[in-house]
Amino acid sequence: MDPQPKEKDKAEIIEFLTKTFHQGGLMNPVSAALATSMERKALPGEDGAREGRIAWGTISDMQLVVNIIPTKEGFKVKEHVGVKKIMISENSWDEYDIAYTTYSYGNEIVKDAASPYIFRDDGTDIIEAQGEISVDLSNAKKPKISIESNAISYGHHRLKEELHSHSVLQWIIDFVQNAFGYNKVEVLEPVSINENPSQSPETPSPESPSQPTF
Numbered sequence: 001m002d003p004q005p006k007e008k009d010k011a012e013i014i015e016f017l018t019k020t021f022h023q024g025g026l027m028n029p030v031s032a033a034l035a036t037s038m039e040r041k042a043l044p045g046e047d048g049a050r051e052g053r054i055a056w057g058t059i060s061d062m063q064l065v066v067n068i069i070p071t072k073e074g075f076k077v078k079e080h081v082g083v084k085k086i087m088i089s090e091n092s093w094d095e096y097d098i099a100y101t102t103y104s105y106g107n108e109i110v111k112d113a114a115s116p117y118i119f120r121d122d123g124t125d126i127i128e129a130q131g132e133i134s135v136d137l138s139n140a141k142k143p144k145i146s147i148e149s150n151a152i153s154y155g156h157h158r159l160k161e162e163l164h165s166h167s168v169l170q171w172i173i174d175f176v177q178n179a180f181g182y183n184k185v186e187v188l189e190p191v192s193i194n195e196n197p198s199q200s201p202e203t204p205s206p207e208s209p210s211q212p213t214f
Contacts, residue, residue, distance in 0.1 A: 009140035016143050030079040030131040033171035056092040061085035074137035083127035085119040126156040129168050
C-alpha cells in the first residue's frame, strides 16, 4: 500500500479503522476473542441469557501486550495475553466446584461465595495466549483481514477440560466475523494448542494444516 493513500481512498480507510478499532476491536483480537469464548448454551428461561447463550465466567485479572506494526499493505496487530484469574458466574458454581453458602432473603434463596474464582496458588497464568492478525488496506473498499499466527496454553485443568475442544483460532475468526460482519477471514498459520502449560504458547502445533476459513 502506498504510504500516502490516495485522497479518494482515505474516507474508506478511516471508516474501516473507526469501525474496527471501536472499544478495542482489532487492537485486542486475542483478549476480546477469549472474553466472548466463556459462554455456554443457556437453559430454558435462565436469567442473564443473551441470544440463547450465557456467560459461565468472566476474566478478572489479565495482563496483555499489544504491538501494532506498520506494513507495506497496512498493518499487523500482535497481542499476547496472560490470564491469572477468572470469576465463575453463579450459574456455574456447582460445575466448577465453587464453595458457597445459601441463605434466605425475604422470599428468595440467595447464594454467596467467598471466592468464586479459578486461579493458581502460585500466581502464574491459568491461560496464556497469543495471536497476530494482518490487515491489508491495498483495496480500501474491501480491506483484507488475515490471521498469521495463534496459540494457547492452559495452566489449570478445569479450563483445559472446558476449552480444549475449541481453539483460539476459531474464537478470533468468530470475533472478527460477528463484530465486523466479515464473511471471510484468511488463515495463514495453523492453530497451536499446547498440552503442557509450561511450554511457550508460541510453540506450533503439528496437528492442524493451514487452510482458509470462510
